[in-house]
Amino acid sequence: MEDYKFLFKVVLVGNAGVGKTCLVRRFTQGLFPPGQGATIGVDFMIKTVDINGEKVKLQIWDTAGQERFRSITQSYYRSAHALILVYDVSSQPTFDCLPDWLREIEEYANVKVLRVLVGNKTDREDREIPTYVGEDFASRNNMYFMETSAKEADNVEKLFMEIAHALIEQAKVREPVSKYEGSPGQALNLNNRPQTASNENCCSRLL
Amino acid sequence: MNDLPSEFDVVVVGTGLAESIVSAAVSRNGHKVLHLDPRDYYGGKWTSLNWSSLESGTFAKEPVLESETQDTSASNSDFGFINPIRSLEQIWYCENAPSKIEEIRTLSRKFNVDVFPKVLLARDDIIELLISSNVSRYLEFKCISKIYSSLPAPAEDTIEPIPLSRSDIFTTKSLGLVEKRKLTKFIESVLKADETGGNDESSGEIRAEPMVAKTFEELARAASLTEKLQHLIKSAVKTVGDNFDPSRLNAEFVNRCRLFLQSIGRYGNQTPYLWTLYGVGEVCQAFCRLSAIYGGTYILKRSLNNLKVEGDELEVTFGETQLKTKYVVLGSEIKHTPTFQIGDTRTVVRAILLTIGGPIKSETQEGAESFMSVYKINDLEVVELDYTSLAVPKPYRLVQVTGPSVNQVSPRAFVESSLASFLDFSGTSPVEESKTVDGSDNKGDSNSENEASNLESPTDESANLRKESLSNGSIHMKPVVLYGTYFFIDFYENNKNVQGLSPERDSKIFYCATASTEITGEIRRAQEIFTSMYPEEEFLPKASDGSQAEDPEDETDVNRETANATNPADFNDNDGSASTPTI
Numbered sequence: 001m002e003d004y005k006f007l008f009k010v011v012l013v014g015n016a017g018v019g020k021t022c023l024v025r026r027f028t029q030g031l032f033p034p035g036q037g038a039t040i041g042v043d044f045m046i047k048t049v050d051i052n053g054e055k056v057k058l059q060i061w062d063t064a065g066q067e068r069f070r071s072i073t074q075s076y077y078r079s080a081h082a083l084i085l086v087y088d089v090s091s092q093p094t095f096d097c098l099p100d101w102l103r104e105i106e107e108y109a110n111v112k113v114l115r116v117l118v119g120n121k122t123d124r125e126d127r128e129i130p131t132y133v134g135e136d137f138a139s140r141n142n143m144y145f146m147e148t149s150a151k152e153a154d155n156v157e158k159l160f161m162e163i164a165h166a167l168i169e170q171a172k173v174r175e176p177v178s179k180y181e182g183s184p185g186q187a188l189n190l191n192n193r194p195q196t197a198s199n200e201n202c203c204s205r206l207l
Numbered sequence: 208m209n210d211l212p213s214e215f216d217v218v219v220v221g222t223g224l225a226e227s228i229v230s231a232a233v234s235r236n237g238h239k240v241l242h243l244d245p246r247d248y249y250g251g252k253w254t255s256l257n258w259s260s261l262e263s264g265t266f267a268k269e270p271v272l273e274s275e276t277q278d279t280s281a282s283n284s285d286f287g288f289i290n291p292i293r294s295l296e297q298i299w300y301c302e303n304a305p306s307k308i309e310e311i312r313t314l315s316r317k318f319n320v321d322v323f324p325k326v327l328l329a330r331d332d333i334i335e336l337l338i339s340s341n342v343s344r345y346l347e348f349k350c351i352s353k354i355y356s357s358l359p360a361p362a363e364d365t366i367e368p369i370p371l372s373r374s375d376i377f378t379t380k381s382l383g384l385v386e387k388r389k390l391t392k393f394i395e396s397v398l399k400a401d402e403t404g405g406n407d408e409s410s411g412e413i414r415a416e417p418m419v420a421k422t423f424e425e426l427a428r429a430a431s432l433t434e435k436l437q438h439l440i441k442s443a444v445k446t447v448g449d450n451f452d453p454s455r456l457n458a459e460f461v462n463r464c465r466l467f468l469q470s471i472g473r474y475g476n477q478t479p480y481l482w483t484l485y486g487v488g489e490v491c492q493a494f495c496r497l498s499a500i501y502g503g504t505y506i507l508k509r510s511l512n513n514l515k516v517e518g519d520e521l522e523v524t525f526g527e528t529q530l531k532t533k534y535v536v537l538g539s540e541i542k543h544t545p546t547f548q549i550g551d552t553r554t555v556v557r558a559i560l561l562t563i564g565g566p567i568k569s570e571t572q573e574g575a576e577s578f579m580s581v582y583k584i585n586d587l588e589v590v591e592l593d594y595t596s597l598a599v600p601k602p603y604r605l606v607q608v609t610g611p612s613v614n615q616v617s618p619r620a621f622v623e624s625s626l627a628s629f630l631d632f633s634g635t636s637p638v639e640e641s642k643t644v645d646g647s648d649n650k651g652d653s654n655s656e657n658e659a660s661n662l663e664s665p666t667d668e669s670a671n672l673r674k675e676s677l678s679n680g681s682i683h684m685k686p687v688v689l690y691g692t693y694f695f696i697d698f699y700e701n702n703k704n705v706q707g708l709s710p711e712r713d714s715k716i717f718y719c720a721t722a723s724t725e726i727t728g729e730i731r732r733a734q735e736i737f738t739s740m741y742p743e744e745e746f747l748p749k750a751s752d753g754s755q756a757e758d759p760e761d762e763t764d765v766n767r768e769t770a771n772a773t774n775p776a777d778f779n780d781n782d783g784s785a786s787t788p789t790i
Contacts, residue, residue, distance in 0.1 A: 040500070040501055040502055041500055041501055041750065041751050041753065042500060042753060042754070043344075043496075043500055043753030043754060044753065044754055045754065046754050059754070064496060064499035064500040065499055065502075065503075065504065065505070066496075066499050066505045068210075068504070068505075069504075069505060069506040069507070069509075070507070071505040071506055071507040073249055073492040073495055073496055074248075074249070074492065075345060075485070075489050075492040075493065075496070076496070078485065107257075107316060108316075187347040187348065187349060187484055188347060188348040188349060188350065188474050188481065189343065189344075189346075189347055189348075190334060190337055190338050190343040190346070190348065190474075191338060191343055191344075
C-alpha cells in the first residue's frame with residue numbers, strides 16, 4: 001500500500017490570511033473553507049498523485065501560525081524540495097511583504113529548492129494586484145508563477161501537479177537532490193533503529 | 208499587537224531548551240501559550256549560528272528588540288537581560304590570506320555553529336523524551352564515529368582511541384593482554400550491576416557488596432585496573448561541568464558508565480554519541496514547532512516590560528500590548544528584577560575553532576575519511592565535526608571545545624595552550640604548509656573565487672596538507688586553525704532564597720535557569736515547572752504523528768489521532784525506505 005516512487009516535501013510561506021491552509025486543504029481534501037482550528041496538531045498533509053503512471057507522494061507543510069509575527073523556525077525550511085510563496089491578489093500588503101519572505105527563503109532554504117509564487121483569491125472582486133505584476137515579480141526572482149482560487153478550486157490541482165512534474169523532472173535530470181546539500185550517508189531518525197542493534201551483534205557492542 | 212488574544216494561560220520568554228520544552232508540554236495539553244524571545248533567532252544559548260552571525264558576535268551581546276517603545280534596560284521595566292557569555296574574543300589566525308577569509312564568509316549559511324554544542328548519548332533522557340513525545344519527527348542525527356582520549360601524564364600529548372566494543376578491545380594495540388581482560392571484566396560488571404546497586408557475585412574480581420557503595424577508586428582497585436585504564440574510563444564517561452571526584456561515592460558514576468555503554472549500538476552507532484544534524488539549536492526549534500502546531504503563538508524580538516498581580520492572574524505588558532496570563536516562565540537570559548538573584552553558578556570555557564587540514568587524529572595514512580569525533584583531552588571535551596554534520600562546509604572542520612572554567616586566564620590563552628600539541632595556532636597558511644611539505648603547487652587551495660575550490664576532494668586536501676605516517680609516527684601535520692571564537696559561558700540558578708514581597712505573584716513566575724550544563728538538567732527543570740503549573744497532567748504525552756492524509760471526514764482530534772495511528776505516511780514510519788524524504 002505504500003508503494004510510491006517519489007516523496008517530496010513542499011512548504012508554504014507567506015503572510016497570515018493569504019489562504020495557505022485553504023490551498024492545502026482544497027488540494028488534499030477537496031474542502032473549503034477549512035474548519036477553524038482544524039489544523040491543531042497537524043504538521044503536514046499528504047496526498048499521493050499519479051504523474052505519468054508514477055506514484056508521487058506530496059508532503060505539504062504549513063507554517064503552524066508562526067508566520068503571523070514573522071517567527072518561523074529555520075528548521076521549517078530544511079530539506080524542502082519545493083517552496084510555495086503565497087500572497088493575496090486582493091491585498092497589496094501581502095504582496096509588499098514578498099521581498100522579506102524571499103530574503104528569509106534565501107537565508108534558510110536549500111539553494112536548489114523549487115520556488116513557486118502563487119497569487120491566491122482570484123475569486124475576489126476587489127483585486128489589487130494585476131496578474132502581470134505578479135508574473136513580473138516571479139520572473140525577476142526566478143520563480144514559477146500561478147494564480148489560484150482555493151475557494152473556487154481554480155488552478156489548485158494544477159499548481160500541485162505541476163510542482164510534482166517539475167520535481168520529478170529535476171530528480172531525473174540531476175543527481176538525486178540530496179536533502180542535505182551534499183551530505184553523504186544516511187541520517188538517523190530516532191524511531192528507526194537498525195536491526196543490528198540487538199544482542200546478537202556482539203562484535204560492535206558489549207551488551 | 209493586532210489580533211493577539213488578551214488572555215493566555217502561560218507566557219514563556221526565551222526559546223532555550225527548557226523554555227521550549229515547557230512551551231511544548233503546556234501547549235500540547237491544550238493550554239494557551241504565548242512564546243516570546245528577545246532575540247531574532249530561536250534557542251538562546253542553545254542556538255546554532257551561521258558564519259556571519261557567529262562572526263558578528265551579536266549572540267554575546269544584549270538582544271535588540273523590535274519595538275522602540277520596548278526597552279528592557281529602561282528603568283521603568285521590571286525585566287532585564289542577563290548575558291551568560293563573557294570575555295568574548297574572536298580572531299582570524301589566517302589574516303595573511305584575505306581570500307580565504309572571504310571564501311569562508313561567502314559560505315556563511317552552510318555553517319550551523321552551536322554556541323553550546325552537545326553530543327547526545329543514544330540513551331540520554333533527551334533522546335527518550337524526543338521519542339516519547341514524538342518530537343523526534345523533526346530531527347535527524349548522525350553517529351559520532353570515534354572517541355579518543357589523551358593519556359595520563361607524562362604522555363598527555365598522545366591521544367589514543369578509547370576502545371568501546373569487544374572487537375575494539377581485541378584489536379587495539381594500545382592495551383596489553385592483561386589490560387584487555389581487565390577492561391572487559393570491568394565493563395561486564397558495570398553492565399550487570401542493576402539499578403539498586405547489586406552486582407553479579409559471580410564476576411569474581413569485584414567484591415560482592417553493592418557496586419554503588421563504592422568510590423571509583425575502590426571499584427578500580429577491586430577490578431585491579433591499571434592507571435591507564437582508569438584514566439581512559441574516567442575520560443570516556445566524564446562530562447564537562449561534572450564534579451567528578453574519584454574519592455567520593457559515585458553511584459552516579461556507575462549509572463553513567465552504564466548509560467554510556469548501553470548507548471553504544473542503539474542506532475548502529477559505534478560510539479555512544481549522536482550528533483544533531485544542523486546543530487543542537489534544532490532541538491529547541493523542534494519543541495517550538497510542536498508548541499506552535501498545538502496553537503502556541505510565537506513572537507521573536509520581544510520580551511516583557513512589566514508585570515503585576517491582578518486578582519488570580521498576572522497582568523503583563525510588552526511594547527504597547529497588555530495581556531493577562533496565569534503563569535510566566537522565564538528563560539535563563541531573562542530576569543524579573545524583583546524576583547531574581549543569581550545563585551549557584553557554573554562557568555564553562557568555550558572555543559569554536561575553524562580548521563583545515565584533516566582531523567586531529569587520523570586513522571589512516573591518507574586521513575581522507577570524513578567523520579565526526581570526540582576527543583577528551585585532559586579536562587577538555589573536543590568535538591570535531593566535518594561537513595557530514597551539516598555544521599560546517601567542506602573542506603573545513605569545526606572543532607568545538609568545551610571545558611571547565613579556569614581562573615584568571617583568558618579562554619583563548621587557556622585553550623591554545625591546552626591544544627597546542629594537537630592544533631596549529633600559528634596561522635600559517637595551508638598553502639605555504641603544503642608547499643613546504645611536498646614542494647608542489649596546491650591545486651586545491653587556489654585563490655579562485657569560484658566555489659569549486661571548496662569542492663576539492665578530501666583526498667587532495669589530505670595529500671597536500673597532511674603528511675602522516677602512523678606506523679612510524681614520523682610526520683604528523685597538525686590541522687591549521689583559521690579562526691577562533693573564545694568565551695566563557697555561565698550556567699546559574701535563580702537564588703531560591705530571594706523572598707519577594709508578593710508570594711502570590713512569585714508562585715506564578717518560574718525560572719528555567721539551571722546550573723546544570725547537561726541537557727538532562729534542562730529537561731528536569733522543564734518538568735518541574737510543568738508539574739508546578741499542572742500537577743494533574745501528563746508531561747508531553749505522545750503527539751499525533753502530525754500528518755493528515757486525504758481523508759476528508761476526520762475533523763476531530765480524536766479521529767485524527769486514531770486515523771494517524773494506522774497511517775504510516777510520516778517520518779516515524781518503521782519502513783526505513785519511507786522514513787526520510789530523500790528522493
